[in-house]
Amino acid sequence: AQTVTQSQPEMSVQEAETVTLSCTYDTSENNYYLFWYKQPPSRQMILVIRQEAYKQQNATENRFSVNFQKAAKSFSLKISDSQLGDTAMYFCAFLAQKLVFGQGTRLTINP
């Protein structure tokens, strides 16, 4: 069975700083997808970024980028120039046959 682990329950940084959220996963699959979802206080789940396992190039979406290390089964999210609106829960998720979520990291951006 696949498992996803987010080892940082909470993080807090100052506005404009860069922050990295960690995620590791365990699988025997070779073809899969990885995601980071953001859940603001509104509770809505919002897709932040996606990575296909067969792609070596790390995905980037504006201020959000990932460091995908397939051999190490690691998938961290870097948020550059953090903004107050980035305050949210962030979930790492793994998809092969079904979507499996990590426990989440509560990120607070302080003014």
Added chain:
Amino acid sequence: NAGVTQTPKFQVLKTGQSMTLQCAQDMNHEYMSWYRQDPGMGLRLIHYSVGAGITDQGEVPNGYNVSRSTTEDFPLRLLSAAPSQTSVYFCASSQHRTGPYNEQFFGPGTRLTVL
């Protein structure tokens, strides 16, 4: 497009009551699923469907039933509510379960409290 809609947004039940959480999507997606979100545990898959007439169990299916009579609708039924089912429930859909078109679109969630 309305995307994925869920009703109700909030619900309070007494132990033993039954109810149905509604979920609908207007994107003609094949794959639909239900998750529950509990503090410190992320989202866990309850049931899913890969198309009309086809459903299967996820990680935590006990106490819940689903059906998929149309592509658009995927209701979740609680047969006899228990306090352990107090949670936030999310419905999600994607064009396919896996492959390139697998981005899941989530509904706004239903906060359910069982007393």
